[in-house]
Amino acid sequence: MTNDERKNGAHHDSNESGETDDYGTGHAHDHELRVSKIHNGTVIDHVRSGQALNVLAVLGIDGSEGEEISIGMNVPSDRFARKDIIKVEDRELSQDEVDVLTLIAPDATINIVREYEVVEKSRVDRPDVVEGVLSCSNSGCITTGDEPVTSKFDVLEDAVRCAYCETIFREDIPALIDT
Amino acid sequence: MRHDHLITSKQLSRADIETVLDHAAEIDADRSAVADKYSDRLLGLLFFEPSTRTKLSFETAMKRLGGDVIDMGSVDSSSVTKGESLADTIRVIEGYADALVLRHPKQGAATMASEFVDVPLVNAGDGAGHHPTQTMLDLYTIRENAGLDDLTIGIMGDLKYGRTVHSLAYALTKFDAQQHFISPDSLALPREVVYDLHQEGASIREHDGLEEVLPSLDVLYVTRIQRERFPDENEYQKVAGEYQIGPDSLSSASDDLTIMHPLPRVDEIAPEVDDTEYAAYFEQAHNGVPVRMALLDLLLGDSDD
Numbered sequence: 001m002t003n004d005e006r007k008n009g010a011h012h013d014s015n016e017s018g019e020t021d022d023y024g025t026g027h028a029h030d031h032e033l034r035v036s037k038i039h040n041g042t043v044i045d046h047v048r049s050g051q052a053l054n055v056l057a058v059l060g061i062d063g064s065e066g067e068e069i070s071i072g073m074n075v076p077s078d079r080f081a082r083k084d085i086i087k088v089e090d091r092e093l094s095q096d097e098v099d100v101l102t103l104i105a106p107d108a109t110i111n112i113v114r115e116y117e118v119v120e121k122s123r124v125d126r127p128d129v130v131e132g133v134l135s136c137s138n139s140g141c142i143t144t145g146d147e148p149v150t151s152k153f154d155v156l157e158d159a160v161r162c163a164y165c166e167t168i169f170r171e172d173i174p175a176l177i178d179t
Numbered sequence: 180m181r182h183d184h185l186i187t188s189k190q191l192s193r194a195d196i197e198t199v200l201d202h203a204a205e206i207d208a209d210r211s212a213v214a215d216k217y218s219d220r221l222l223g224l225l226f227f228e229p230s231t232r233t234k235l236s237f238e239t240a241m242k243r244l245g246g247d248v249i250d251m252g253s254v255d256s257s258s259v260t261k262g263e264s265l266a267d268t269i270r271v272i273e274g275y276a277d278a279l280v281l282r283h284p285k286q287g288a289a290t291m292a293s294e295f296v297d298v299p300l301v302n303a304g305d306g307a308g309h310h311p312t313q314t315m316l317d318l319y320t321i322r323e324n325a326g327l328d329d330l331t332i333g334i335m336g337d338l339k340y341g342r343t344v345h346s347l348a349y350a351l352t353k354f355d356a357q358q359h360f361i362s363p364d365s366l367a368l369p370r371e372v373v374y375d376l377h378q379e380g381a382s383i384r385e386h387d388g389l390e391e392v393l394p395s396l397d398v399l400y401v402t403r404i405q406r407e408r409f410p411d412e413n414e415y416q417k418v419a420g421e422y423q424i425g426p427d428s429l430s431s432a433s434d435d436l437t438i439m440h441p442l443p444r445v446d447e448i449a450p451e452v453d454d455t456e457y458a459a460y461f462e463q464a465h466n467g468v469p470v471r472m473a474l475l476d477l478l479l480g481d482s483d484d
Contacts, residue, residue, distance in 0.1 A: 164287025168374060
């Protein structure tokens with residue numbers, strides 16, 4: 001453990017997810033060291049394994065603005081066998097951003113952290129419709145032309161559906177993300 | 180029926196459909212009652228794809244109602260070639276006409292266009308999507324020949340790209356109909372359509388050949404398998420040949436079978452079938468006029484006068 005990690009309280013990591021049994025505490029110490037505790041910002045926990053980078057892409061977070069980002073991938077989890085976890089300093093997610101997250105991280109927990117404390121904690125709720133976030137990949141869809149139209153997708157149980165051409169996308173939703 | 184636009188047959192209830200069909204029957208029996216009803220109205224025709232039957236029957240229907248049409252003409256001769264968007268084109272023509280009829284090669288075009296206009300908009304085909312006015316005349320023909328309830332129908336051919344098939348299948352979920360879909364694997368119903376039909380609780384079965392299901396059918400709805408759907412000519416010839424209808428292939432059919440086709444056909448129904456009692460496809464095409472007269476009358480809003 002480095003001095004910085006001690007200062008940031010990495011050993012209290014599980015407080016941010018609000019679950020003492022899910023990530024680190026009480027289990028193996030090496031889990032605790034992987035992602036440091038944040039001061040102010042957002043912790044996105046219980047992201048499906050392998051989806052962390054897609055979550056960042058959806059949110060348009062790439063570190064280019066100097067924000068401090070910590071990513072844990074394939075971390076042991078009680079709820080899933082493995083999960084991803086993301087921590088972003090000085091960034092609180094808006095409801096729109098949370099809505100979009102539901103498409104690729106339906107089980108995620110969002111923790112807003114201020115002064116090292118979780119002040120807001122929510123499971124994401126899937127919206128009925130997402131607008132302007134995804135692009136339809138059906139080349140025969142009217143939204144793929146030069147029309148002044150905002151993309152709109154209905155959110156189904158395990159898929160999204162273009163509200164214009166009605167194509168259902170089930171397998172590769174992250175590929176539709178309008179980045 | 181009170182709808183601002185007619186975009187898909189999914190939006191119509193059984194009562195809506197029956198209102199249109201009943202009104203079409205009234206008009207078919209006596210066209211004089213509506214002959215001059217819309218003498219001051221203009222229908223705008225925006226066909227971004229070639230069309231013969233649909234366009235001419237809309238034009239005929241509007242003129243038989245006493246109105247007139249304005250026609251954008253072919254895409255080549257319009258401002259579309261200058262790169263104008265559909266959203267702009269449709270908002271301009273809206274200012275000239277009392278209702279609009281749109282055909283466009285892209286799926287969802289009518290849905291999008293309807294968001295930009297206030298006058299009634301009728302979808303006359305959007306890519307592989309929907310073609311609800313064809314469905315209305317198909318249902319009218321089925322009702323005249325076989326009845327719409329306790330119906331067993333086979334729908335054969337290009338089920339993947341055939342918008343008439345999709346629209347008809349959706350509409351039939353409102354009736355007591357068993358739907359059999361017959362096609363090569365590569366042209367089977369899109370999963371979106373199967374999903375919707377299941378959501379509606381429809382009774383559907385998919386087959387790769389006609390033989391096993393033909394004897395049970397009241398109606399056989401044949402569609403064209405298009406050459407351009409296949410990577411090579413040999414594959415096309417092989418597949419298309421298996422879904423052609425001739426007098427010999429109908430030996431196990433019921434005497435009451437009605438054969439329909441949205442037309443144009445190429446060789447999927449042999450000319451010898453035209454003179455049999457089975458053939459209803461020319462009657463079906465003719466029904467486009469009274470059915471579209473009824474739809475326009477209902478959409479233009481004076482039907483309750």
